[in-house]
Amino acid sequence: MGGSSIQNEYVGGNKKGGSMLPSDFKIIYKVISGSRAYGTNREDSDVDTRGVCIPPIDYYMGMREFDQYEDRQSDTVIYGIKKFFKLAYDCNPNIIELLYVPTDCVLECNYWGRYLIDMRDMFLSKKAYRTFGGYAKQQLHRIKVAKKWFDLRNDIDKLSIKDKIEFHKWKENRNPKRADLEMKYGYDTKHAMHLVRLLYTGIDILQYGTVIVKRSPEDGLIHIINGGFKYEEIILLADILFTLLDQEYERSKLPEVPSFEEINEKLIFIVQNNLKGR
Numbered sequence: 001m002g003g004s005s006i007q008n009e010y011v012g013g014n015k016k017g018g019s020m021l022p023s024d025f026k027i028i029y030k031v032i033s034g035s036r037a038y039g040t041n042r043e044d045s046d047v048d049t050r051g052v053c054i055p056p057i058d059y060y061m062g063m064r065e066f067d068q069y070e071d072r073q074s075d076t077v078i079y080g081i082k083k084f085f086k087l088a089y090d091c092n093p094n095i096i097e098l099l100y101v102p103t104d105c106v107l108e109c110n111y112w113g114r115y116l117i118d119m120r121d122m123f124l125s126k127k128a129y130r131t132f133g134g135y136a137k138q139q140l141h142r143i144k145v146a147k148k149w150f151d152l153r154n155d156i157d158k159l160s161i162k163d164k165i166e167f168h169k170w171k172e173n174r175n176p177k178r179a180d181l182e183m184k185y186g187y188d189t190k191h192a193m194h195l196v197r198l199l200y201t202g203i204d205i206l207q208y209g210t211v212i213v214k215r216s217p218e219d220g221l222i223h224i225i226n227g228g229f230k231y232e233e234i235i236l237l238a239d240i241l242f243t244l245l246d247q248e249y250e251r252s253k254l255p256e257v258p259s260f261e262e263i264n265e266k267l268i269f270i271v272q273n274n275l276k277g278r
Contacts, residue, residue: 021069021078026054026274029113030078031098032105039214040193040221049107050098051078052116054274085267089258091127091205093135093198099123100211112270119266124205125258129249132202133242139195140238145170146178147187147231185227192234193225199241206248 021027030051035041055066059080069078079087079095087095099120109117149170156164181189200219204212215221223229229237 021053024056025066025069025078027051027078027108028054028081028110028270028274029098029116030106030108031101032107033094033098033101034075037097037101037105037213038197038221040197040225046075049074049076051076051108052081052084052098052113053078054081054112054271057275060271060275081267081270085263088123089260089263091123091125091131093132093201096120096123096128097201097211097213100213102214112274115270119263121209122263122266123258124209124211125255126206126249126252127257128202128205128254129245129252132198132205133245136195136198136202136238136242136245139191139198143188143191143195143231143234146182146191150182150187181227187231187234189225189227189229192229193221195234195238196224196241197221199238199245202245203241203248206245206252206254209254 030049031037032047033050034048035045036047053069058064059066066080067083068080070076084095088099099117149167152159152163152167153171156167159167178188178190181187196219197215200215201211201213204210220228224234
């Protein structure tokens with residue numbers, strides 16, 4: 001596949017259509033992520049795959065740009081190394097966890113993938129307080145909104161016109177699997193599981209300086225997703241964990257932000273060594 005065709009197949013750095021990632025986009029690290037990495041999967045759970053690649057030299061020296069390759073059919077995303085570093089530097093929860101998945105979730109890892117693993121702790125900082133806490137707040141908001149409309153679903157006639165419009169928007173956009181959870185347990189237990197998981201992980205980063213991806217059964221994530229907690233208990237648990245997150249932020253010995261210069265030097269070193277002779 002030639003360079004000119006790549007430019008047509010990628011729009012804004014993302015995959016378009018059914019093309020494959022060209023072989024000259026060198027994958028250095030690929031893992032199974034999501035529920036199978038967290039230990040919360042069921043037999044029929046999707047297999048989410050994430051990875052890091054180093055594009056050819058013309059994506060650094062020329063006008064072409066590459067952020068990531070995405071194949072929704074296979075739930076695969078391969079990030080260009082530059083974008084990956086930027087997101088990891090910001091302690092993006094979906095990115096930083098990829099560097100800490102259990103070894104049995106690692107599909108590909110060459111010398112430079114191991115180099116990336118060896119430097120992973122450099123990305124950790126007190127930014128985790130805002131990123132993991134922020135993602136957790138988004139999950140909590142989704143839970144509360146869905147719970148509101150779910151509880152009002154039999155009293156639509158009593159709603160204002162504005163609320164009726166909002167209700168129908170929510171109903172039309174409902175994920176069928178999530179709707180099943182709401183009917184079974186009275187609220188979205190999957191959102192609740194992710195809420196608690198994000199808070200536990202953020203607390204761990206601030207307290208221990210590491211990312212625990214596969215959670216212990218004692219954390220109760222499977223119990224949560226299986227409806228073992230009432231809605232009110234989840235809200236109470238979230239309040240407790242948000243308070244703990246605040247406390248660990250104040251106590252944490254992590255830097256406020258990672259060292260930009262050190263991480264940038266590592267990125268340059270990896271890219272330079274991989275572009276030699278290409």
